Amino acid sequence: MGPIFGGLLAxxxxxxxxxxxxxxxxxxxxxxxxxPPKERAKALVVLAANLVEQAGSGQTQATAFRIDVxxxxxTLRDLVKDNDQVPxxxxxxxxxxxxxxxxxxxxxxxxxxxxxxxxxxxxxLMTQLRRQQDVLERSPISPGGAE
Amino acid sequence: xxxxxxxxxxxLWAITVExxxxxxxxxxxxxxxxxxxxxSGVQRLVNRHGMAGMGGAVALGALLPICSCGVxxxxxxxxxxxxxxxxxxxxxxxxxxINPAAxxxxxxxxxxxxxxxxxxxxxxxxxxxxxxxxxxxxxxxLKQDVxxxxxxxxxxxxxxxxxxxxxxxxxxxELGPMVGFYLAIGILLAAAVMVxxxxxxxxxxxxxxxxxxxxxxxxxxAAIYVCAVAHIPLVATLLAAxxxxxxAVVFLLTGTATNLPELFALYKTIGRRVVVLYVGMLVALSxxxxxxxxxxxxxxxxxxxxxxGGLDALERTAQIHPGGSGWLTFISAVAMLLLALxxxxxRLRLRFxxxxxxxxxxxxxxQQDKTAP
Numbered sequence: 001m002g003p004i005f006g007g008l009l010a011x012x013x014x015x016x017x018x019x020x021x022x023x024x025x026x027x028x029x030x031x032x033x034x035x036p037p038k039e040r041a042k043a044l045v046v047l048a049a050n051l052v053e054q055a056g057s058g059q060t061q062a063t064a065f066r067i068d069v070x071x072x073x074x075t076l077r078d079l080v081k082d083n084d085q086v087p088x089x090x091x092x093x094x095x096x097x098x099x100x101x102x103x104x105x106x107x108x109x110x111x112x113x114x115x116x117x118x119x120x121x122x123x124x125l126m127t128q129l130r131r132q133q134d135v136l137e138r139s140p141i142s143p144g145g146a147e
Numbered sequence: 148x149x150x151x152x153x154x155x156x157x158x159l160w161a162i163t164v165e166x167x168x169x170x171x172x173x174x175x176x177x178x179x180x181x182x183x184x185x186x187s188g189v190q191r192l193v194n195r196h197g198m199a200g201m202g203g204a205v206a207l208g209a210l211l212p213i214c215s216c217g218v219x220x221x222x223x224x225x226x227x228x229x230x231x232x233x234x235x236x237x238x239x240x241x242x243x244x245i246n247p248a249a250x251x252x253x254x255x256x257x258x259x260x261x262x263x264x265x266x267x268x269x270x271x272x273x274x275x276x277x278x279x280x281x282x283x284x285x286x287x288x289l290k291q292d293v294x295x296x297x298x299x300x301x302x303x304x305x306x307x308x309x310x311x312x313x314x315x316x317x318x319x320x321e322l323g324p325m326v327g328f329y330l331a332i333g334i335l336l337a338a339a340v341m342v343x344x345x346x347x348x349x350x351x352x353x354x355x356x357x358x359x360x361x362x363x364x365x366x367x368x369a370a371i372y373v374c375a376v377a378h379i380p381l382v383a384t385l386l387a388a389x390x391x392x393x394x395a396v397v398f399l400l401t402g403t404a405t406n407l408p409e410l411f412a413l414y415k416t417i418g419r420r421v422v423v424l425y426v427g428m429l430v431a432l433s434x435x436x437x438x439x440x441x442x443x444x445x446x447x448x449x450x451x452x453x454x455x456g457g458l459d460a461l462e463r464t465a466q467i468h469p470g471g472s473g474w475l476t477f478i479s480a481v482a483m484l485l486l487a488l489x490x491x492x493x494r495l496r497l498r499f500x501x502x503x504x505x506x507x508x509x510x511x512x513x514q515q516d517k518t519a520p
Contacts (some may be wrong), residue, residue, distance in 0.1 A: 042175055073458055079419070080454045094454070101457040102387060105256055105380030108461055112377060112468075115164050116477050122161035124341075124349070128381050131388075 001044045031075050037092050038141050041100070044079065045136045047072055050102050052129045055110040055121050062114040069107045076100055096139050103132050151342065159350050160480075162216075162372045166408070167479035169217025170330065177224030178318020182310050184228040186331070194231055201277045204234035205270060208241030212468060214374050215243035215409045216334075220318070220326045223416050232285045232417070236425055237277025239413070243267030243403045248468035249375035255460020256383040258450040261440075265399055268436050272400060279428050284421035327483055328490025329415050333408025340407065341371050353382075353390035353398060361437040363407075364394045365401045365430040369410075373402030374469050384452040386396040393441035400433040 031043045051068060054060040076097075083092050106129050113121045121129070194200060213221070222239040226232065245266065253262040344367065346350075352367075354359045382395050405426060414422045 073461060077455065077458045080458065094451075095149040098452065099387065099459070101452075101454050101461075102256070102380065102384045104250075104458065105383060105461055109377045109380050109463060113161070113165075114476060115160070116474065120157070120164075122162070123157060125377070125381065128384055132384050135388075 021141055030071075031078070033075075033078060033082075036090055037079055037086055038049070038090065040075070040079050041092055041096070041141045044072065044076060044100060045141070046105070047075075048100075048136060049133055051110075054135045055107070055113075055119055055129060056126050058118060058120050060119045061117055063117075064085050064113045065119050069104070070106060071112045073104045076104060092105055092141065096141065099132070099135055099139065103129075103136060149236075155338055155342045158341050161406075162334050162338060163480045163483065164476050165374060165377070166214055166334075166372070167483045168476055169213045170220060170326070170483055173213060173217045174318045174323050174326070175315065175501045176318075177220040177322055178314040179311070180221065180224045180314075181228050181317050181322070182314030184225070184230075189216070193299040193454045194229070194234070197353065198321045200231070200234050201212035201274055201281075203272050204277060205241040206274060208238040208246070209270065210247065211264075212248055212376075213242050214372075214402060215406050216330055216372070218242040219409050219412045220322055222413070222507050223326065224318070224322060226417055231281060232421060233277045233281025235277075235417075236280035236284070236421065237273045238274045240273035240404050240425075240429070241270070243375065244273065244400060246375065248464045249379060250377060250402075251460050251463050251467065252498040254451060255457045256379060257386070257395075257466075260448075261386070261396065261450065262443060264392075264396055264436070264440055268396065268400055270433055272404075272436075274278065275432060276425055276428055279424060280421055284418070284424050294326065295501040308495050322488040324490035324493055325416065326412055327486030328494065329412035330408045330483070330488075333406070333411035336411070337370065337372050337407040342365075344371075349398070350385060350388070350390070353385050353394045354388075358438075359435050359438035360391065360394050361397055361441075362430075365397045365434050365437070368398045368400075368402035368433075369405045369426055369430055370407050371402065372406045372408070373398070375399065375403045378402065383450065391441055391494075392444045392448050392450075393437035393439070396440050397433045397437035400436070401429055404429055411510050 018089075020137060031040055031042070031047070035043075047068075051065070051072065054065060079092075080097055084099065106125065109125055110119060110121050113119055115126065195203070196482060208218075211218075218239055221242075222235055225238065226235045249269075250262075250266055253265050257265065348367065349364075352363045354360070378399065384392070385394055386392065410426060413425075484513055
């Protein structure tokens with residue numbers, strides 16, 4: 001875990017954080033860890049879509065983007081752990097979790113594409129990020145999904 | 148047309164910034180290798196005949212996180228410092244195919260069977276390529292700089308500082324413009340191939356288990372620029388979308404091992420026959436490996452992995468392979484561009500100098516005039 005994100009987590013442990021933990025101002029507050037897994041997964045799908053959009057903009061600050069990708073990854077890790085402890089009916093499916101991990105991997109690849117201060121992704125990675133975003137948005141838990 | 152040019156420029160830039168930092172590092176290390184290796188005992192170790200030398204070259208390559216463009220200066224430097232062509236080509240293949248971050252990521256995202264196949268092939272393929280280059284390529288390879296045996300040097304009389312400066316000067320001023328020029332031409336070609344090929348080609352051909360799919364993936368993979376750490380997530384998502392496991396491994400092997408910039412630079416500096424042998428064997432062996440993997444895992448292959456294991460792998464990869472600082476990347480890219488321009492200028496100057504020489508001495512009528520009483 002990077003030192004910046006570690007610092008953010010440490011700040012979070014001290015009590016309620018007045019500012020959003022997300023660094024690039026996506027307009028979302030940190031995802032509430034007390035929500036049921038499905039709600040948290042929905043919030044993560046929205047966050048992933050925002051990150052994909054930021055990656056494709058060519059104007060996202062690299063440091064902030066990396067912090068947010070690390071936030072996405074760690075929130076997903078908590079979700080995967082908590083998912084085992086809920087009743088079967090409320091549990092997220094394993095294929096969905098794997099798709100979310102794959103999205104994390106692609107976002108992490110995007111976070112490496114730094115030119116100057118900004119994230120500039122190659123076209124093939126952007127194509128794959130958008131396809132993976134479609135996969136997540138078509139999943140049953142998504143707001144416009146197949147549920 | 149405008150969109151096409153924009154995509155071309157973006158692809159060109161993406162390849163340049165991804166490879167430039169490693170090219171610069173490799174030039175510095177290559178310069179030091181050229182200065183210090185011929186007089187050191189390490190050369191005898193690397194140059195050992197048989198399996199030990201080849202195994203050492205593969206192991207060294209597997210530990211370095213350098214991409215297929217970045218490895219070129221180091222490979223040329225090793226070769227020009229007197230290392231045999233076999234270990235040089237084994238090192239050249241192993242370095243970009245496999246490295247610690249790629250292994251962690253493959254284990255986390257590709258599923259156990261495919262990760263095992265990728266790692267095993269990532270170690271054995273360079274070994275076989277090295278053996279083939281040694282057996283059939285040595286005689287035709289271009290000449291090396293240092294034919295003098297180690298014993299002939301005797302005790303060094305120069306200070307360490309002088310030797311460091313000479314090594315860095317060789318890396319930056321002799322090797323740099325030459326490699327920069329060839330890599331630049333290769334990058335221009337590779338970006339053109341990547342833009343010209345339809346965007347969905349990878350998805351289309353990775354999805355098939357037919358022989359044609361494996362061959363197309365192998366050949367195109369060898370031409371375009373693929374970085375193992377950046378492309379394993381991409382391959383993982385394509386596998387989930389139904390890509391054939393054999394084709395995925397072929398893409399990872401040929402894609403990471405070579406690309407047009409690397410091949411063009413090696414072709415010009417090490418020799419045509421070695422490069423043709425290297426690419427031919429790489430594509431052929433990867434193709435056979437892809438067939439074997441498809442026969443083993445199809446039908447019914449599902450790339451299942453442990454989600455927590457995958458996230459752990461991603462976290463570890465971010466630590467091992469944190470990504471360069473943006474400004475360093477930018478400065479390296481500018482340095483590489485300048486080296487390419489210096490290389491171009493040197494070539495043009497040489498060409499004009501030759502033409503002038505031809506006018507002065509090569510023209511029989513002029514010579515007759517000069518020698519006439």
